[in-house]
Amino acid sequence: MLEFDLLGFQTRRDLRNFLQCVRRVLSEAEVLPSGGIQRIRYRGREIRTSRFPIGIDFESFEKGAASEAVAERARKLRAAFPGCQLMVGADRLDYSKGIPERLRAFRDALERHSELRGRVVLIQNVVPSRVEIPRYHEFKNRIDRLVGDINGRFSSDTWLPVHYRFRSLDRDDLLAHYRACEIALVTPLKDGMNLVAKEYCACSVDKNAGVLMLSQFAGAAEQLKPGAVLVNPYDVEQVADTILKVCRMSEAERSARMKRMRRVVRDQNVFWWVNSFLKAGAQLTNRSARIARRPHARVAR
Numbered sequence: 001m002l003e004f005d006l007l008g009f010q011t012r013r014d015l016r017n018f019l020q021c022v023r024r025v026l027s028e029a030e031v032l033p034s035g036g037i038q039r040i041r042y043r044g045r046e047i048r049t050s051r052f053p054i055g056i057d058f059e060s061f062e063k064g065a066a067s068e069a070v071a072e073r074a075r076k077l078r079a080a081f082p083g084c085q086l087m088v089g090a091d092r093l094d095y096s097k098g099i100p101e102r103l104r105a106f107r108d109a110l111e112r113h114s115e116l117r118g119r120v121v122l123i124q125n126v127v128p129s130r131v132e133i134p135r136y137h138e139f140k141n142r143i144d145r146l147v148g149d150i151n152g153r154f155s156s157d158t159w160l161p162v163h164y165r166f167r168s169l170d171r172d173d174l175l176a177h178y179r180a181c182e183i184a185l186v187t188p189l190k191d192g193m194n195l196v197a198k199e200y201c202a203c204s205v206d207k208n209a210g211v212l213m214l215s216q217f218a219g220a221a222e223q224l225k226p227g228a229v230l231v232n233p234y235d236v237e238q239v240a241d242t243i244l245k246v247c248r249m250s251e252a253e254r255s256a257r258m259k260r261m262r263r264v265v266r267d268q269n270v271f272w273w274v275n276s277f278l279k280a281g282a283q284l285t286n287r288s289a290r291i292a293r294r295p296h297a298r299v300a301r
Helices: 012-025 058-066 068-079 099-112 134-154 171-180 195-202 236-248 251-267 270-293
Strands: 006-009 030-032 038-042 045-051 085-092 120-127 162-166 183-186 211-215 229-231
Touching: 006 012, 006 270, 012 030, 012 038, 012 045, 045 270, 058 068, 058 171, 058 195, 068 171, 085 099, 085 171, 085 195, 099 120, 099 134, 099 236, 120 134, 134 162, 171 195, 183 195, 183 236, 195 211, 195 251, 211 236, 211 251, 229 236
Parallel strands: 006 045, 085 120, 085 183, 120 162, 183 211, 211 229
Antiparallel strands: 030 038, 038 045
């Protein structure tokens, strides 16, 4: 990695971990103190590193969610579950996404908090990935069994707690789910960023704002912590109790939290990310050009 002139990381934690590895593994490398962009001196070269958190096209998601086609799909989705708060989970089939842990937390919430029964629905969509690999096939089976256990134990004639689909959603369907669901569960065990969290915020265009439950181990937590409700996805009881907390949350608090997150996602969008990276690269190029133009030093005789 030190063959590159500029290295970008998603979070301060990622950057800090990399610099710590450089100090420990490469004794000949020198990490220089710096304010913004961190510098590393290695084998006669200077490498610059900094934090460049990737964003989304906020305006595209916001406009899409506000369209009449998506609004109509969102209304139909809400109408299908009268009297219930809707929670959405949208993940690729992968161990890092924390899907079994999320389902166990939801099961625990229903077990210990009876007021949630019949009043909350989890819509869990899993995008197929690597299903031809035996370990991933078994992983999917584990998810299927958890969904079956929850629905078998808690469902009634008029209420099914988990609506589970193993397929990709088209864009309008995905935006409709983001807009219709009052709560988003984005609880990966580890994620460099996780753009689902940002997409959900961009699609929260209704007056009754949604709530984002976000893993503290997702890179997005660094930017969204002022408004997100952070959880430890490994702590099943904590996540279960937090589900109850967000279901009880007032509209005023939900709105205030979402406004803070939307501001961040709008201001630090994908174009801001590209520009910040290119600006840092241009500064590096300009610095190299200035050094090349310097006259050679003369040795006094």
